[in-house]
Amino acid sequence: MADLPEGLKYLPGYLDRPAQEGLVDLVRHAVADAPLYVPVMPGTGKPMSVQMTNLGPLGWVTDKERGYRYQATHPVTGKPWPAIPEALLSLWDTVSNYPEPPQACLVNFYADDARMGLHQDKDEKNFAAPVVSISLGNTCLFRVGGLNRKDPTRSFRLASGDVVVLGGASRLCFHGVDRIYPDTSTLLKNGGRINLTLRRVTLL
Ligand SMILES: O=C(O)CCC(=O)C(=O)O
Ligand SMILES: [Fe+2]
Numbered sequence: 001m002a003d004l005p006e007g008l009k010y011l012p013g014y015l016d017r018p019a020q021e022g023l024v025d026l027v028r029h030a031v032a033d034a035p036l037y038v039p040v041m042p043g044t045g046k047p048m049s050v051q052m053t054n055l056g057p058l059g060w061v062t063d064k065e066r067g068y069r070y071q072a073t074h075p076v077t078g079k080p081w082p083a084i085p086e087a088l089l090s091l092w093d094t095v096s097n098y099p100e101p102p103q104a105c106l107v108n109f110y111a112d113d114a115r116m117g118l119h120q121d122k123d124e125k126n127f128a129a130p131v132v133s134i135s136l137g138n139t140c141l142f143r144v145g146g147l148n149r150k151d152p153t154r155s156f157r158l159a160s161g162d163v164v165v166l167g168g169a170s171r172l173c174f175h176g177v178d179r180i181y182p183d184t185s186t187l188l189k190n191g192g193r194i195n196l197t198l199r200r201v202t203l204l
Contacts, residue, residue, distance in 0.1 A: 003154055005144060007130075007168025010156070011095065014163040020136055020187055022087060027107060027136075027194060030055055030082040034074050036109050042067035049114035055105040056084040058201045060123060068123045070104060070201050084198070091132070092198050095165050098129040102198035110180050110193040112138060118149065118176040121166070121199070129200030130167030136160050136196070137188040139181045145174040160185045 001010055015023070036051035045064035054060060058070040059081045073080055084105045092102050108116070121131050135158040142164070145153035155178065158164065166173065180193050188194065 001156060005146065005170040005173050007166070007170035008144065008173070009095070009163075009165035009167065011163040011165070012159070013161050014095075015134070015161040017161070017187075019087070020161050023085075023134070023196070024136060024187060024194070026085045026087065027196070030085075030107070033082050034079070035076065036107070037074075037076050040064050048116075049111075050116055051109040051111075051114075053107045054081045055088075055107065056081055056103055058104045060104060060106045060199075070123065088134075088196065088198060091134070091163070095163060096130050096132055096198070097167065098200060100129070100200060100204075102129075102132070103201045104199045106197045106199065108195040108197070110138075110140065110177065110195070112180045112182040112191050112193075114177075114192075115179060116177040118143065118145065118153070118174045120172050120174055121197075122172060124199055124201045126200045126203050127171050130165045130171060132198040133164040133166070134196040134198075135162045135164075136194040137185050138191060138193045139184040140193055140195075141178045141181070143176050143178055144170075147172055147174075149174055157181075160187050 034053045039062045139159045142158045143155045145151045
């Protein structure tokens with residue numbers, strides 16, 4: 001696709017249907033142990049429209065008082081996050097071009113009316129490693145811009161099985177999800193969209 005930021009890899013249809021079903025199954029099992037919860041914005045305490053959980057030694061969390069950060073335990077259960085499944089570690093190995101494994105897999109669940117505002121992924125200490133994003137379920141409208149919030153953006157749809165790698169010069173590009181298109185996939189029985197992002201958090 002033309003005009004994508006340098007370093008952004010867009011891999012449409014990267015995962016076939018059986019691979020997508022396998023990942024949904026793994027996510028379902030993980031969510032039984034580490035339930036989805038509603039994160040709130042720092043300061044205002046405003047709830048996000050996306051529900052979240054994590055896999056891996058570290059997980060991205062946010063709350064009113066302490067803001068955005070990574071921590072080793074689920075904020076509701078207090079338990080360590082479930083492990084990142086082998087299928088995701090191997091996907092990272094194939095597409096990340098980074099020698100160390102991911103330390104966090106953020107699981108975002110979007111109901112069909114959820115969205116995610118334009119933001120940078122910058123709570124990691126490691127910007128050399130890419131963020132690898134996997135889309136499952138209903139198609140979304142994804143927007144990506146530049147390194148400044150006001151830079152021009154371009155939008156494209158991410159369908160179930162698509163993978164995006166925000167690496168290199170695109171690692172800190174602003175991005176967000178403007179909308180979910182209902183009934184565009186049969187993968188999730190009750191609709192909505194799951195996004196998984198694999199991240200390296202620490203430098204070493
Ligand atoms: O849902 C997506 O495609 C993007 C998610 C995202 O940007 C994030 O979790 O930081
Ligand atoms: Fe992001």
